[in-house]
Amino acid sequence: MQITTEQQLREIVGHPHQKVIDKVRPALHRVHVEWLAACPMVFLATSDASGRMDVSPKGDPAGKIVHVLDEHRVALPERPGNRRVDGYLNVLQNPHVGLVALIPGRGDTLRINGTARIVDDGDYFDALTVKGVRPLLALEVDVEEVFFHCAKAFLRSDLWRPETWEPDAVPSTAKLTKALMPELDEAELEKAYAEPEFRKWLY
Secondary structure (H helix, E strand, O other), rough: OOOHHHHHHHHHHHHHHHHHHHHOEEOOOHHHHHHHHHHHEEEEEEEOOOOEEEEEEEEOOOOOOOEEEEEOOOEEOOOOOOOOOOOHHHHHOOOOOEEEEOEEEEEEOOEEEEEEEEEOOOOOOHHEEEOOOOEEEEEEEEEEEEEEEHHHHHHHHHEEEEEEOOOHOOHHHHHHHHHOOOOOOOHHHHHOOHHHHHHOOOO
């Protein structure tokens, strides 16, 4: 049976404990700032005016991926990429965004929901320089909700247990690309997708 009302949903999953509700804050606390300073990876969720979603990973050295402007604002740098800018195109239509900030080895995460804008410069861009390269752009997010999310998903998945990792369970990126676009040369793809080659274009 399809669930179509909140009442049906609550009858199955129940209601959150009061402390789960109370942990949501409208501004960054010192502990949130400390988390963001240690975070090297963020997932950015956006949607266009019609509600079509996109989730994009953003990674940089810790301290360079989320810049805290003040207790109500953070900024994410934009680095060279594939130029699709799906999330940025969404923000131009719909400023509402969601962030999940990760620290490797930790099961808990930090979530931020708010509204965003794209900027092409700021007095903090120099602070986000990596290997001598300033960001191309930045996404400034006005914080509306911030809270820590529990570790259950990471515990269920054993995400941080290396002995469970199976990176070869699926073919290489080059082989996957070749399967989708058979007209491309696989040897050239293997070279292009090799980590040393990729690292040349990170900044």
